[in-house]
Amino acid sequence: MKSFILPDKVHPADLTHAGQNNFLVRIETARQKNQKFYDTFDWRIYHAGYFLIKEEERYVLISSDTGEELAATEWRNHEHAGFWHDFPPGSLRKKIRQPAGLRALIELTEISATVQTFAILNRDEKTVLRACLAEIDLLRSRQEPKKLNLILVNPIRGYGAEFTEFCRVLNQNGCRLLSKPVYEIIIESAGKHPGDYSSKLKIELQPDEPASIALPKILSHLLSVMRCNEEGIIADIDTEFLHDFRVAVRRTRSAITQIRGVLPKTVTGRFKKEFSALGKWTNRLRDLDVYLLKEKQYLTMLPADLRPGLKPLFQSMRTQRKAEHDNFVQQLHSPAYGQIVSAWEDFLHSLKQEETEEAENSRKPVYELAREIIYKQYKKVVRDGVSIHPATPDGELHRLRIQCKKLRYLLEFFTSLFPAEDMAGLIKHFKKLQDNLGELNDLSLQQQYLKEYLQQEDRRDKDAKYSCAAIGGLMAVLDNRQKQVRQNFSAIFNAFHNEENRALFKKLFG
Template sequence: MEKSITFAMLEDQDRQDLIRTISDSYQFAHDPPTTAKESYFDSFDWLLHNENLVLLKHDDTYCLKDMESSKVVAECPWEHKDVTRFWWDFPDCEIAALLKSCLDVRALLPFLEIEKRSEKLHILNEDEKTVLRVYLDEINPVGDAPIQKTIRTITLEPVRGYLKEFHDFYQFIEGTKVAEPCENLFNMMLKLSPRKPGDYSSKMKVALTRDMSGSMATRKILLYLLNVMKQNEEGVISDIDTEFLHDFRVSGRRTRSALSQIKDVFPDAKLDRFKEDFRELGQSSNKLRDLDVYLHKKEEYLAMLPVDLRPGLDPFFMDLEKQRKKELKGFTEVLRSDFYRQLVTDWEAFLVSDGDYDMPARNAEKPVITLAREFIWRRYTKIMKAGAKIDNETPDENLHSLRIQCKKLRYLMEFFASLFPSGEIALLTKQLKRFQDNLGEFNDLSMQQGTLKEYLDTINPESDQNMLIAAAIGGLITNLNVRQHHVRAEFSDQFRNFGQKNNRLLFKQLFKDGDRTTAKREVIL
């Protein structure tokens, strides 16, 4: 069966004139006009749009739609007054499962609200049977829209068994020259939204050219990171979801990494104050982020314990919630402080200045491609030497140090990715990330056990309730320790995979040997 087809009416055409034109050639039944409001939702970073999906609410129903076909993928009745924010706010239904897979911990945010006035025509044949349904819609934005414009559409919905009538009416509408076929109504509606898909991403997307100077390229990288921080400020303060803080912190950490690794492109004296201020800013949210991670792991932690021990974790998580409120309040005050506002103002002013210094830094005018290769190759060789020395007897601290080295390499590769062939840099980044996952999980498990042990030390085991808490915490520590030993045992295989010959050759060709006409792509995935 043919799918529905939508036309967009030309701006100088009138809907009532169209209805009169249709009545001259067709008989039809005319339903009374209806008016409804629709709200469209996605995450701040457009995770649904990236999967070609959109969530909308109309009347008392949420619908998850495919954007290209407008087909409803799943729907869920909603009788509550409150608007849902997270996938877990939905009852156990298909929409909840699909949103969970796309959004994880990200909140649903409205990006477009419209009012739709609809008229429905039932095109009839000589026997007065409906052979086609025609919807005439007027769509107007509600609230703060960049363009206060009405979109008027004609949608033809075929009826099974009457394909000829569908095609005849399609040609009839084309002949009236009052409308043009609309390939994607949703894209038209997006023009009414104050936000646009892709207007935010936490991923590094800095377009550099190989002939850029080191200082110019670094300014561009740092301005991008500053903009990401600024985009996340309000989400952190409003506590919309925990990923706003995560993205804010990652951009701050990348900033500190760039200042320490991309050496001698700015005079050191100009950077000392900024290095210290960004370090202080990062430290001010460390505990808040740790608490977010622990709270996200609640279900995972509970699943590690026998059912009868799980209630023992309730006081632990209640205490974490109280601490989080306190830490969020403190960090919100930091973001509203003179210290932070002055840091952002001064940092941006420094980055957009012409940088005309009396004594330019040693690498300021060097081509960025030269610096990128030098810095990445140096960091990579350090990692390979350090990793080769690690065995089963190596202290845990050495793995933690290697994790930091890998993070620095990852940041460098992200900063300068646009300077290298996208396929090759993506392959190496994927390999590095897999190795980082092993080191990161090992570190996380170590930190989590430390936090739980500190909490265990505060429990006075005199009551039955406290005994249950201590048993639950102790059981959790045991499980985490078992997992940590398993992850540690996987290190040698993960390092061997990262250091395989094809990876080594590709790192060497891209970052040590310079330009080549070909680079091996046979990296084992």
């Protein structure tokens, strides 16, 4: 499909005669429609190659490449679908399940359109292509124009030459070919820019630029991620807003701590403490989010007759979660948080190279510094990893998990300085090790939470025995899983620490 903008002084109806020297035009249906556009905060539907649109009593999924309708489903509810799992079973739900994941579907913009469809025929009166004229009111446009007059042309297989010729006729009559999908232009008119947010570190660093220039780029990006997620946390749209916020906070503290000798020590010392405190404000809330996200998984771990016994547990979690969320929202509105973020923002904005000249690594090319600190951290991971054996206390595995997290952050900070294929391979293998250690830690925390809940349970309650039996059963299942994950560690670590990866780490960073 190709889309053209009509000239300002040309009404769409005028173009039904534009190609009559070469084509016949048969007017077909005309209709009025309203459309609302949806995506996740981080544009997962867009990145998957789709536009998700609600029109009247149905949702449709449109290909961003061809404009073709790929899937549709009826929707008669007054409220829009909040998550992928709100849709009924079918093709649309199946297509967006994986990309959307845990993220909520957010309304982006709305239009009202009058659409006139028609067929383009050759002299033999065979239909050679289809088109529609669309007068679109951009109901939430933040800029001029507030309207779009478009003609959208769809080819028919076997009539490629006619399609090309009709597009040439349109061009001769002053119609301008759109450089991007019309749906993307509609979304942009509302002040949204597909793909403008990602929690991933996409920072282009130059190998020879001084570390004092490169580090503020990294830290400024992380601050932007934090600020972008504040409103979503406050509105409690989905759990990923808090997750992305927390990761940005942890990455910031890790960058300040690990990339030494670049910023003034007085500044780094202060902000290390403040970002550490900020991260702790979110710990309990994030733990509860993780537990509640696993509710269905926990239930399936138990026999059917024990599952009702977990109901009081999850009710308690939801109550605690609301209180923790309210507390954190208060923190985000507090003068203390405002002062931390404002001071950090002011420091980054005012940072100039001459202010960091006295720092030992401020003038060092970032490529050299990155190689040094990555390889140093890699050797710490290897040192701790090879010392793990079946009798090693869990605390040592937790220490290794922290060391791995630090290495992962460094690899992400400096990815652009090294060959993309090599970095992707390293991170892929490393992620498996991190997943293993992360699951071990999660299982330990989950069992500790359940143990504390049991200790507080009122045994006089008539349903307490069912609840205790269910929680006890769940703890046993989690304990068995923890043992299995622990047994898997050696094979996973050895796969990461194989000869090929050791050679690659040495080549890139040694």
